[in-house]
Amino acid sequence: MSYLWVMVGSALGGLLRFAIGKLTLSFDVSIGFPIGTVLINVIGSFVIGYFGTLTLHSGRYPASDNVRLFVMVGICGGFTTFSSFSLQTFDLIRSEAWGRTLANVALSVILCLAAVAVGHRMAQHWVPEIAIASAAILTIPKRRHFDRSLVQAHRARRSREICFSTSSSPPQAPILP
Numbered sequence: 001m002s003y004l005w006v007m008v009g010s011a012l013g014g015l016l017r018f019a020i021g022k023l024t025l026s027f028d029v030s031i032g033f034p035i036g037t038v039l040i041n042v043i044g045s046f047v048i049g050y051f052g053t054l055t056l057h058s059g060r061y062p063a064s065d066n067v068r069l070f071v072m073v074g075i076c077g078g079f080t081t082f083s084s085f086s087l088q089t090f091d092l093i094r095s096e097a098w099g100r101t102l103a104n105v106a107l108s109v110i111l112c113l114a115a116v117a118v119g120h121r122m123a124q125h126w127v128p129e130i131a132i133a134s135a136a137i138l139t140i141p142k143r144r145h146f147d148r149s150l151v152q153a154h155r156a157r158r159s160r161e162i163c164f165s166t167s168s169s170p171p172q173a174p175i176l177p
Contacts, residue, residue: 005066009074013044017079033100034088037081038107044080045112048072049119053127060126 017040024036051071055063085108092101 002066002069005070006074006077009070010078013075013078013080015078016075017081032097034085034104037084037088038104038111041080041082041085041108042111042115044076045115046119047079048076049116050123051119053120053123056127058127059123 020040020043021036024039028034028036052068053059054061055068055071085104089101089104092104
C-alpha cells in the first residue's frame with residue numbers, strides 16, 4: 001500500500017510543479033534565469049522540513065507512515081526538481097553564463113537548506129523534543145558528540161524490536177549525522 005501512496009503523491013507533486021513552472025515560465029525566459037525551479041525547490045524544502053517535524057511520532061500532529069510517505073516522498077519528491085535544476089545549470093554552463101550558473105547553484109542550495117531549517121524550526125515549536133525529520137521517516141535525537149557505540153546499541157535494540165514486534169507499523173530508525 002505504501003507504493004500506492006508514494007505514486008499518488010508523486011503525481012500530485014508533479015502536477016503542482018508543472019502548474020508553477022507554467023506560471024513562472026515567461027518570467028524565467030525574460031530574465032534568463034530559472035527562478036521558477038528555485039522557487040519550487042525552496043517551497044518543497046520548506047514543506048518537507050515543516051511537515052516532517054510536525055508529523056513525527058512525538059510531533060504535534062503524529063501521522064501514519066503512509067501519510068508521511070505520501071507527502072514527504074510522494075508530493076515533495078514529485079514536486080521538487082533536482083533533475084530540472086541539474087539540466088538548467090548545465091545549460092547555463094554550456095552558454096558560458098558563469099554568473100547565472102553560480103547564482104543558480106548558490107541560491108538553490110542555500111535557499112533550500114534554509115527553507116528546510118526554517119520549516120523544521122517552525123514546526124519544532126510544537127514538538128517536545130529536538131528531532132531531525134527525513135523523507136524516509138527516520139529520526140534520532142540530536143547529539144553534540146557522535147558516539148558510535150550508542151548508534152550500534154540503538155541499532156541492535158531496534159533490530160530486536162523489529163524481529164519481535166507485533167505492531168503493524170514499523171518502528172522509527174535513526175538517521176546518522
